[in-house]
Amino acid sequence: MRLLNRSAGRLSRHRRGPLAGVVLLLLGLVLTGTMYAAFAPAQAGSAESDAEQIAKGRELFLVGCAYCHGQNGEGIQTVREDTQFGPPLVGVGAAAVDFQVGTGRMPMVQPGQQAEDKPRVYDDEEIEALSAYVASLGPGPAIPEPDDYSIADLTEEEQEDAIVRGGQIFLTNCTACHNFNGSGGAMPNGGYAPALHETDPKYIYEAMLTGPQQMPNFSNGNLAPDEKRDVINYLLSLREQPEYGGFALGGLGPVSEGLFAWLVGIGSLVGFAVWIAAHTTRSTKKKGTAA
Structure with missing residues (x-):
């Protein structure tokens, strides 16, 4: 019993000693570093993936959309500057792109009064990339x-x-x-x-x-x-x-x-009335001939 009491007393003194705080601090740093190492790579990879998707969307945009909407989504006006080939896309958000491109309304064959709903040109991945690029131009509604x-x-x-x-x-x-x-x-x-x-x-x-x-x-x-x-x-x-x-x-x-x-x-009624009148006329002529 005396030996146990002495051991407990020594442990109690060590816990209250100045080294105890240092040990706890080191343990906290090790735990924090381990958690960061576990989760940080996924976050970095996600950011890199977003950047790659935006870059891919810009490439698609320059080929299929820039003619009307401008290379940076600023929109392009006609020569008279009273109408636009394509409106600016800054701030329209990913939802606008997903709707217009997903329903086949964009890209248009040529500017017109209204974009027609037609089979879409881009697949799902390309639409996501285009949406990500336009969303990067300014804040707007998400999908x-x-x-x-x-x-x-x-x-x-x-x-x-x-x-x-x-x-x-x-x-x-x-x-x-x-x-x-x-x-x-x-x-x-x-x-x-x-x-x-x-x-x-x-x-x-x-x-x-x-x-x-x-x-x-x-x-x-x-x-x-x-x-x-x-x-x-x-x-x-x-x-x-x-x-x-x-x-x-x-x-x-x-x-x-x-x-x-x-x-x-009413058309059927009129047609039926004409038929009756024509039939009546033929019947009258036949009777007169016989007489």
Whole structure:
């Protein structure tokens, strides 16, 4: 017992001694260095990867985009300087590039009133590189994640409420251009609002976020991210609804329905009336000849 007490006393004195602080400091430095060595290479590699991706995006940009948008994304004006071949891209963000290039609207064959939705030219990796380069020109909206426009993590009741809210927002802000059914419609100066029946939810979110072409910009300050999500899921719900009335006629509303009524409905009646009149005339001539 005495021996144990003496050993414990010596250890206690060493812990209280000046060397104890030095030992603890060294242990802390070793632990910090080990953790840095474990995590720092991954961070450095990530930064290097980002730089490589931006460099690759710049190469693609100079080949396919600089003719209209300038070598540094500053935009290029026409000779008269009242219109632009391509607008400046500083500050538009990665979301604008992902939308325009991902839907095939860019690059355009030639400048025009509106970029057409067509098969895209670049693959996913090239689009990511272009988006990274344009994002490096100035701060702007980032590409949304699937969780930003999905309601899968909500309860069934919450999903129904989200769709109802989205319908109210869409009917208030979007039907003037896209039609109440999301079927699109004509716009001034030769433009048009595209149909949304087959558009990927990510691109709908990016369109609201960036406001391409004649579309208003519904930034997060104007329309909260949850509200954008609700609008998207309202549009998705329309795709699952059956057409109870039979012929949907494109879901374009009273214009197409009225045209169908005039051409098919009244046109059929007029044609039938003409047939009756012609048949009656032939019958009268035959009777007169017999007499």
